[in-house]
Amino acid sequence: MSTDGPAPVSRDERRRRTEAAILEAARALFAETGFERATIRAVATAAGVDPALVMQYFGSKEKLFTEATRWAHDQVSVLDVPREQVPAAALADLFETFEGAGGRDGAVALMRSCLTHPEANRTLRDDVMCSVASGVADRIGGEDADLRAGLLAACVMGLGLSRYLLRIPAVSEASRADIERLLEPALRALLGPPDRPAG
Amino acid sequence: MSTDGPAPVSRDERRRRTEAAILEAARALFAETGFERATIRAVATAAGVDPALVMQYFGSKEKLFTEATRWAHDQVSVLDVPREQVPAAALADLFETFEGAGGRDGAVALMRSCLTHPEANRTLRDDVMCSVASGVADRIGGEDADLRAGLLAACVMGLGLSRYLLRIPAVSEASRADIERLLEPALRALLGPPDRPAG
DNA sequence: GGCACCGGTCAACGGCTGTAGAGTGAACTC
């Protein structure tokens, strides 16, 4: 309580901290109630600042939301594994996204608002689902590759929705291992028969 | 075009018709934009009446929403088929719910709002998902029956979400038959090994 | 034919929302 010194926080540092606090509060509130019900006033209160400061930092509620739900493409492992490991990797990616160290609020916030907020809808469909499904389809191959990949993505998203958003007890309270054990074989069936390079 | 007569609509008949028109408009708007963004004024305009009349008929926006998204338990066939037909019946129920003759807007409206509206959330989780999953679990049997049923419900809901709400192209534009052909075997894998009556 | 009823409309209120602009005091620069 003495070695801390007189709080030598520079102006830049303060700005970075409050911006992070606002972003964190926004993520939490967007995740909890969705875009429409989360108000800038509530975000500001949670972050301990004035509502006008939120506007000053992010320009508008829309831009705040976009910033708070930015999707990181690079933490998707399903695009980097051989065909047979796609189902397991897809599940691992889901668990990592929603239970990993990096705050899960951003993902929940995007998903929470994806049915009522036009841009969240577009982002989740195009930048997440279609983008991933397209890569998965390449690994699956065959005539129905696109549909198979789409159905796989749909099932994984259904799991995420049930477990983290709707919180259906049987799915929400199950262990990650149990879900992988039961669901991975089912997703594997979506891949279809093993590769046949030509045909 | 002449035998119609001078529109002999009684007062009761008029009331029933306008109430139905309001309900239909509400379903359509709730389905399109969700509970929060759909306004009573917009519903009234779409139904061709005054906003105050909507209040007079349904009491509040909440009650209007509840009425517009009432869930009919009786059209679920998955609870009336033997174990091996559960996956096919679950898919048939989904297609019937969202593409059947009885307006699909009610189902879309409930689903559209299930992530942001507390009561829609509760209804979809408890009255739809848990209720159905519980019945399915009974048919599946075994140690993990509840989780297996929950995962099956999650996958089917993921399909519905991708096809009718997010409209992911690969899933949305596929034929019902193709989806059944590819997804039914996968869902069948969720049932686990065939019944073993004791054990 | 007079009267009560009721489907329907009009105008308005209070509250909440996103947003804008002026102002303030402490941290930085020279």
Next chain:
DNA sequence: GAGTTCACTCTACAGCCGTTGACCGGTGCC
């Protein structure tokens, strides 16, 4: 140490929302 910058706050506005109560006119009943 004076002047500037900038994080931050206060106050306010305009618009939209759900909701209400008074009012109007045709319909049904005696």
